[in-house]
Amino acid sequence: MISIKDIAKSLGVSPSSVSIVLNGKAKEKRISDTLASKIIEASERMGYFPNQAAVSLRTGQSKTIGLIVENISNNFFSFLAKTIEDEVRMFGYNVVYCSTENDAIKGSELIQMLYNQQVDGYLITPALGMEPDIKKLVDRKKPVVLMDRYFETLNLPYVLADNYKGMRDGMEMLIKAGYKKVGFVTNDLDLIQMNEREIAYKEVLTSAGLLIDEKNILRLKYGFLKEEAVTTISDFVKKTDIDAIFFATNYIGIYGLESIRNLKIKIKKDLGVICFDDHDIFSLYTPAITVISQPVREIAITAVRILMGELGLLKRAKDLHIHLPTELIFRNSL
Amino acid sequence: MISIKDIAKSLGVSPSSVSIVLNGKAKEKRISDTLASKIIEASERMGYFPNQAAVSLRTGQSKTIGLIVENISNNFFSFLAKTIEDEVRMFGYNVVYCSTENDAIKGSELIQMLYNQQVDGYLITPALGMEPDIKKLVDRKKPVVLMDRYFETLNLPYVLADNYKGMRDGMEMLIKAGYKKVGFVTNDLDLIQMNEREIAYKEVLTSAGLLIDEKNILRLKYGFLKEEAVTTISDFVKKTDIDAIFFATNYIGIYGLESIRNLKIKIKKDLGVICFDDHDIFSLYTPAITVISQPVREIAITAVRILMGELGLLKRAKDLHIHLPTELIFRNSL
């Protein structure tokens, strides 16, 4: 590994001059143009690249972002991860990813690990219970941007879909289409984005003059295996008399499609189906499933932009609490 | 941030003793038990965590693995990433991910970036043309394990599915089921795993006494947008008289299903369908699609095990060229 010292020695100048020039501060520090160009030429010829560990130790900047998601293998999060990667790369940043699996203990360890690694900023889709650890980060002046969900008690930047409005859109369309008994299948996590969807579900029912029947709401245990989930949804559909079903997330919707298929129920004719969050499966399924699509790409881009603002690489955003509009994609399931 | 010096000062001992104890070398360096336990107690009480940048600079070990995939947002790779994350975490490692998008120029930059970041080891699904950059890594004594594909000219550890055998299995089943004109839709990347699939496709045809008709092979341009791919496959199906179609990857298969649906062709009755690599969509589709499933989890686990061997954290593997068996999952499309 060739170092600044090597370049300095080969040119008979001091390492500090080399450092200054390579950091683009030649003008500022009034290094002569001749010396500057000699240094640049030599560094290229010798194939010099800075040792990030040394830079990091010295400056406290690692040029690395920590990305904490629920599960990197999940569609939504891996797509988020890809956009984040592309966006931060434009600022010269790498990203370290971690999956919490919605476990606060694990999330806490991951934050500690990223902290030790000296990551410069954090993009987090927090699990319930990670609040204190995230607060600690903020206390230590680390920039944090939350995605997909947030804590009402923590005044932090966040970016997510407008879950309330998106859910309202979907529900209103169901009501307008004449459905009267809409089932809702969600998970049992007390996360803000899920809660907002549920609130909208209930509000639309109420304002349409329909009753909220708790029996029509199914809360799937998070961490259910596929088979358990599919069976539970089947049982739920069988024992209620709903005429439409709203799946609160795409993975729940995928399980739900399997349940419905197993029950040999005809989608649209026997049961209207709609899902929050799109997925390749939904457009390919027969019939294609109507969804509320989340602006995943925009969530990632916006979160990165805010984070770069906090890191001083971009103008600081004024608005730090962002709800991005969802899109109702009408297909063939209602 | 509290440092080793702070602990040393608070205890009135030297920083070296603290370092030795915290690295578990108390016995080896014959530090007294009393001092050792005092140091451990203090470090916990004060909430000490090592600054990884400093450790990295000093030891040359960053405790970070570089993961280079084709595209982190793709199902196969994000699942790979999740397993890798879990596996390396057990050794105290983090992982930085990058997507090449099958672009060698980008891949080259990413490798340089990871190298500067001082990652300890590399897990790479290489794009065509990354050979020289990977070779440079090896020359610099960096452990590298290739996944999903490899270079025949580079004697490096690799782990992938047994593409040849998997494809044979699928083709033999098609032949046995009586199909005579099997179409093959692949991409135009000259990657080893794709080549092996094509070789097996041709060999089975030949040994079944059937002709290889180049018109029955479609090579989709990598980077095709969804619409282009769907249309191209539709045109291909229309102008050939194939009785079955073998999709060479899951994303091609997903496009293909859409093409077939657009053409209003009946799967199984009019056209047998099989795909290399499974996906949620295939089991949910009507009819469910028969696939050759890759052992993604095992690929990740094995690759990590080999890498940890190279890093000296595990017994070094003897066998460094691993072809893992695929599984034929028979469903309803033939």
Add this chain to the structure above:
DNA sequence: CTGAAAGCGCTTACAG
């Protein structure tokens, strides 16, 4: 059994 010192590669305040 323990401490002082050197050094990993870099940046920056300071001196000239």
Add this chain to the structure above:
DNA sequence: CTGAAAGCGCTTACAG
């Protein structure tokens, strides 16, 4: 306009 020196936080060879 340029260089020598200090120091980021750690580890390790060396001295005692």
